[in-house]
Amino acid sequence: MPSTPATTCPETIPPDSSDPRCIPHRLTAPLPVGDSCTYPDYSAEEHAVWRTLSTRMAELLPGRAADEFLTGLASLQLDRDKIPALAAVSRRLQGTTGWQIARTPGLLAAHDFFGYLARRIFPCTDYIRGRHELDYTPAPDCFHDIFGHTPMITHPRFADFYQKIGQAALACRDPQLEEGLTRIYWFTVEFGLVKNPGGLRLFGNGLLSSSGETLHALTDRVEKRPFAPEKAAAQPYDIWHFQEVLWVVDSFDQLECEFVRWAREHRLL
Numbered sequence: 001m002p003s004t005p006a007t008t009c010p011e012t013i014p015p016d017s018s019d020p021r022c023i024p025h026r027l028t029a030p031l032p033v034g035d036s037c038t039y040p041d042y043s044a045e046e047h048a049v050w051r052t053l054s055t056r057m058a059e060l061l062p063g064r065a066a067d068e069f070l071t072g073l074a075s076l077q078l079d080r081d082k083i084p085a086l087a088a089v090s091r092r093l094q095g096t097t098g099w100q101i102a103r104t105p106g107l108l109a110a111h112d113f114f115g116y117l118a119r120r121i122f123p124c125t126d127y128i129r130g131r132h133e134l135d136y137t138p139a140p141d142c143f144h145d146i147f148g149h150t151p152m153i154t155h156p157r158f159a160d161f162y163q164k165i166g167q168a169a170l171a172c173r174d175p176q177l178e179e180g181l182t183r184i185y186w187f188t189v190e191f192g193l194v195k196n197p198g199g200l201r202l203f204g205n206g207l208l209s210s211s212g213e214t215l216h217a218l219t220d221r222v223e224k225r226p227f228a229p230e231k232a233a234a235q236p237y238d239i240w241h242f243q244e245v246l247w248v249v250d251s252f253d254q255l256e257c258e259f260v261r262w263a264r265e266h267r268l269l
């Protein structure tokens with residue numbers, strides 16, 4: 001099985017009732033946000049897993065990750081050697097686009113997850129995968145969430161787009177439209193490519209957090225199409241195999257503008 005990446009988007013999680021990490025939480029109380037997120041007592045082994053993952057990714061990113069992702073990653077000043085504190089990452093994120101981080105105990109039910117995005121709060125896990133799961137986890141962990149997702153949220157236009165995804169999802173009542181929105185999320189937040197001055201680059205976390213997908217995505221085996229929300233919304237995806245079709249945005253201005261147009265046409269914004 002290829003190293004299909006985990007995603008924070010609840011509707012794209014493969015059902016695996018045998019793993020408690022795959023069962024979405026329905027919140028009965030607000031999550032701690034920003035400085036209210038306490039720092040767990042991580043073991044040396046957990047810090048070592050973070051170090052292994054971040055070192056591997058740092059070697060893979062140059063020439064493949066979007067300039068915007070790399071700029072965001074640098075601005076967050078994530079520690080390479082130990083798991084960062086959500087409170088500290090939240091403060092740095094807030095200094096860029098005003099987004100904050102909330103600590104989630106795991107996967108969230110869709111309504112809860114999108115409700116936080118709509119308020120510019122990104123729900124982050126604070127536990128890390130085991131060493132036997134370096135290439136694949138069935139559900140998000142803090143490496144996926146912090147290293148993979150937060151850098152793009154430092155980009156003003158991506159951050160606005162991400163909030164609008166949350167707002168549109170909360171307004172959506174039509175199951176077919178919901179599926180389209182989930183596909184747009186999948187093909188952008190998790191599997192998006194962008195044109196950079198140096199060529200095509202990856203900004204989707206599903207691509208950037210999987211070494212197999214990272215290398216595969218930029219080959220000719222993947223068909224790259226210009227991003228159009230209605231077309232991405234109509235394109236099924238397979239969570240268990242490498243992607244065969246990916247969508248390329250010209251810029252994050254274009255991504256946000258096109259998404260807003262699509263969402264307004266469907267009365268979601």
Ligand SMILES: [Fe+2]
Binds near residue numbers: 006008140144190205
């Ligand atoms: Fe994700």
